[in-house]
Amino acid sequence: MWDFAKARVKNYVKQPFYSLYERRLEEKVMSLERPKHVGVILDGNRRYARVNKFSKLIDGHKKGADKLEEFMEWCFELDIPIITIWAFSIDNFHRSEEEV
Structure with missing residues (x-):
């Protein structure tokens, strides 16, 4: 159960940063x-x-x-x-x- 809870918290914390990373990567790729x-x-x-x-x-x-x-x-x-x-x-x- 703790592994599941840790994974959920990790994903919750990581998601905003990953979304920002995806957006910046897409902007860069689309400019090339x-x-x-x-x-x-x-x-x-x-x-x-x-x-x-x-x-x-x-x-x-x-x-x-x-x-x-x-x-x-x-x-x-x-x-x-x-x-x-x-x-x-x-x-x-x-x-x-x-x-x-």
């Missing part, structure tokens, strides 16, 4: 010339799942997919028209059917 094309290589979802002791490796892939969606939303907000995503290599065919 933005790229017309970004590329992303998806890597490390299985490693992430193992390090965080997920019961299934697929959960690491789901977490990675959520982050990719968030990244793509940022690109949309920043008016970046082209995103290239490298998500699968030939080596991936050697993985389990569930992962592929």
Whole structure:
């Protein structure tokens, strides 16, 4: 219970500072010339799942997919028209059917 209470207090204290940080970061980014094309290589979802002791490796892939969606939303907000995503290599065919 105390861990939950400490986490709530920490988030409550941290939130105003994080909001200020986000606002300043957004102002800075919007003042710069933005790229017309970004590329992303998806890597490390299985490693992430193992390090965080997920019961299934697929959960690491789901977490990675959520982050990719968030990244793509940022690109949309920043008016970046082209995103290239490298998500699968030939080596991936050697993985389990569930992962592929």
